[in-house]
Structure formats: structure tokens, C-alpha cells
Amino acid sequence: MVNVAIFASGSGTNFEEILKHVEDGSLPVHVSCLIVDKEKAFARQRARNHFIPEFYFDPKAYKNKAEYERAILEVLNDLNVDLIVLSGYMRFIGPVLLEAYPNKIMNLHPAYLPEFPGAHSIQDAYMAKVSQTGVTVHFVDEGVDSGPIIEQRRLKIDPSWDLETLESHVHALEYELFWQVIKKVAESMEGKRMKRALVSVSNKENLVPFVSGLINLGYEIISTGGTKRALEDAGLSVIGISEITNFPEIMDGRVKTLHPNVHGALLCVRDNPDHCKQIEELGIDFIDLVCVNLYPFKETVQK
Structure with missing residues (x-):
């Protein structure tokens, strides 16, 4: 899992939003620490509320920016931080951190x-x-908001909005976008997303060698009922369907995969931005492959 350090200077509302998604499992990163440059930043209290280590670095206590950033870097190295996320951090990043975390x-x-x-x-x-503005998530470089853009969203401005209303809409869009982009960047840092296969078969002949082959190809296996038991008995690692649906199998196994977390994972059109936005907002992970065989209707009816 990617270790993330959050940098903030003020109240930390975006920091709080990030933590919400970390804690509900929709943003699978580890927040290693909060770094602040303001002693009275309320973000520090938010970190304490969530038991996140927080560190205050007073820029005036150091001879120059390089010395200041080297002190921060020492903490980041101790915590094995992989990615820095600026969340209302009102200070330019200097060469020390930029060199240590290129495009990170x-x-x-x-x-x-x-x-x-x-x-x-x-x-x-x-x-x-x-008539419109938006929000942008980008990597930081030595310029002013000039680093490589990762993702952007547009916001149409209603002419009747006052400044306070516009601010509220921009912030709402920030809350919606930021954690999703952090998730994408973290996944890319971990390597390609692990593929997932749903395996649920009546005829279990050659099931174990087939699924062993999928695992060797990098698939994570989701399974149900008797198929899951057969795979686990063979010593294979399996995710039960109830862990995906958060609902037990019922009616003698007749109802187990009829759930949006399964069908959404299968039916999402991956080059459709609206579909992908929905699947991310709902915290659904794709299923890449399904292995089934026909139910033995004749034999079951005879029983």
C-alpha cells in the first residue's frame, strides 16, 4: 500500500475529506503523517482526531528553504513516504523535495x-x-501551478452566484475529484491494478488447475458456495462473494451474485467516463473475467 504524507497550512477540510475515503476503504492508501507550516493550523487537530502523526515545521526556525525541506525529508524518509499530497499547503516546494519526489x-x-x-x-x-471555471489536480514542479496536469473538471458558473456560492461549488468539486485522483496515482505507483476473476461453477472438473493458472497470471479470485470451498480445500486464496456484496448468500445459494457490486463491476463500460465516475463514487472494483458453466438442470430436477 502506498504511504502518503499530507501537507497543509490551514483548516484541513480537504485533508478531512481524504481521511473519510481512506477510512471507508474507497481510497486504499496509508496516511503516514500530516506536515504543517503553521503552528495553529486546525488541520493538526484533525490529524489528532484520526490518530495521524502530525509534525509542525516552523520555516523561520531554519536558515533557508533547503534546510527547512531537509528536516521535513528526514521525517518522510523515516516513515517511508511514497507520495506527497498538498492539501491547502500555502508554500512553494523547493528543489530538495522536488528532487526527492519527482512527479510524486x-x-x-x-x-x-x-x-x-x-x-x-x-x-x-x-x-x-x-462563464466557467473548474479544478485541477497536477504534479508540482518549480513553477507556480505549472506542473504536469493529472486530471481536471469543469464547473459552469451560474450568473446569479455570488463569490461565496462560487467558492462552495468549487470546493464541492474538489472534494469529489481529489481523492479519486489520489487513488489513481497510488494504483499506478503500485503497478497495474490486480485483475479479478469471478469463478462459480457447477461442474468442478479441472477447476483447481484452471484457477491455479489464473492466479499465476495475476488474477485475484472471487468465488461462491461449493466452488469457494473446493478452491480453499486445495489451498488456493479466494475472496468470498459476500465480501464483495456485503450480503450473505441466501436461499440455498440461489441468490448470491445478484448485486450491483457484481453487476456494476461487470457491466461498466470502461471507456465511458460517466460509467467510470459512477463506479469510483460507489467504490466498486472491476471484475475482468467470469468463469461459469451451465447449471445441471436435468439432474437437479430429478432430485
């Missing part, structure tokens, strides 16, 4: 870059009376 420092910006870079982007968009 993410920032959330409340505008559709390259439109409205800088610290007052929402206000700048409002004053410019544009």
Missing part, C-alpha cells in the same frame, strides 16, 4: 489550469466574470 508531489488547484493560477484563483475567476 500532487497539488489540488481550484481553477482549470492554466486559467487563474496563484493563491486567489476563485476570486480571480469571479472578478473576471467568466
Whole structure:
């Protein structure tokens, strides 16, 4: 699992949103620590509420930015941090951290870059009376909001909105997007997502060597009822269907895979952005392969 350090300077509302998804399992990363540059940042209290180690580094206590960042880097190295996520961190990242974490420092910006870079982007968009703005997640480089863009979302502006209303809509879009992009980046750092196969068969002849082959090809196996027992008896690692649906198999096994967590995982059109957005919001993981055989109707009816 990817170890993430969150950097913040203020209240930490985006930090709280990230933790919500970590704790409900939809964002499978480990938040190793919170780094702040403001002693009174409320994000520190949020970290304590969630038992996340938090570290305050006072920039004025160091001779220069390089010394300041080397002190932070020492903590990150001790905690084996893989990815830095800037969540309202109001300080430019310098060469020390950029060199240590190339394309591994993410920032959330409340505008559709390259439109409205800088610290007052929402206000700048409002004053410019544009018809749309957005949010951007990008990797950090030495410039001002100029690093490689990972993902963006547009937001149409209602002319009746005042500045406060616009801010609320931008922040809502931030909450929706940021954790999903962190998830994608973390998955890419771990390597390709593990493929999953659903195996549920009546005729179990040659089942074990077949599934062993799938496991050797990198598949995670989901299974049901008697198929699951046969695989486990052979010493193979299997995820029970109830772990996917969060619902027990019922009616002598007649109802076990009839669930959105299964059918959504199968029927999502992966090049359809709306489908993918829904599957991410619902925390559903794809199923890549299904292995079944026909139910033995004649033999069952005779019984």
C-alpha cells in the first residue's frame, strides 16, 4: 500500500475529506503523517482526531528553504513516504523535495489550469466574470501551478452566484475529484491494478488447475458456495462473494451474485467516463473475467 504524507497550512477540510475515503476503504492508501507550516493550523487537530502523526515545521526556525525541506525529508524518509499530497499547503516546494519526489508531489488547484493560477484563483475567476471555471489536480514542479496536469473538471458558473456560492461549488468539486485522483496515482505507483476473476461453477472438473493458472497470471479470485470451498480445500486464496456484496448468500445459494457490486463491476463500460465516475463514487472494483458453466438442470430436477 502506498504511504502518503499530507501537507497543509490551514483548516484541513480537504485533508478531512481524504481521511473519510481512506477510512471507508474507497481510497486504499496509508496516511503516514500530516506536515504543517503553521503552528495553529486546525488541520493538526484533525490529524489528532484520526490518530495521524502530525509534525509542525516552523520555516523561520531554519536558515533557508533547503534546510527547512531537509528536516521535513528526514521525517518522510523515516516513515517511508511514497507520495506527497498538498492539501491547502500555502508554500512553494523547493528543489530538495522536488528532487526527492519527482512527479510524486500532487497539488489540488481550484481553477482549470492554466486559467487563474496563484493563491486567489476563485476570486480571480469571479472578478473576471467568466462563464466557467473548474479544478485541477497536477504534479508540482518549480513553477507556480505549472506542473504536469493529472486530471481536471469543469464547473459552469451560474450568473446569479455570488463569490461565496462560487467558492462552495468549487470546493464541492474538489472534494469529489481529489481523492479519486489520489487513488489513481497510488494504483499506478503500485503497478497495474490486480485483475479479478469471478469463478462459480457447477461442474468442478479441472477447476483447481484452471484457477491455479489464473492466479499465476495475476488474477485475484472471487468465488461462491461449493466452488469457494473446493478452491480453499486445495489451498488456493479466494475472496468470498459476500465480501464483495456485503450480503450473505441466501436461499440455498440461489441468490448470491445478484448485486450491483457484481453487476456494476461487470457491466461498466470502461471507456465511458460517466460509467467510470459512477463506479469510483460507489467504490466498486472491476471484475475482468467470469468463469461459469451451465447449471445441471436435468439432474437437479430429478432430485
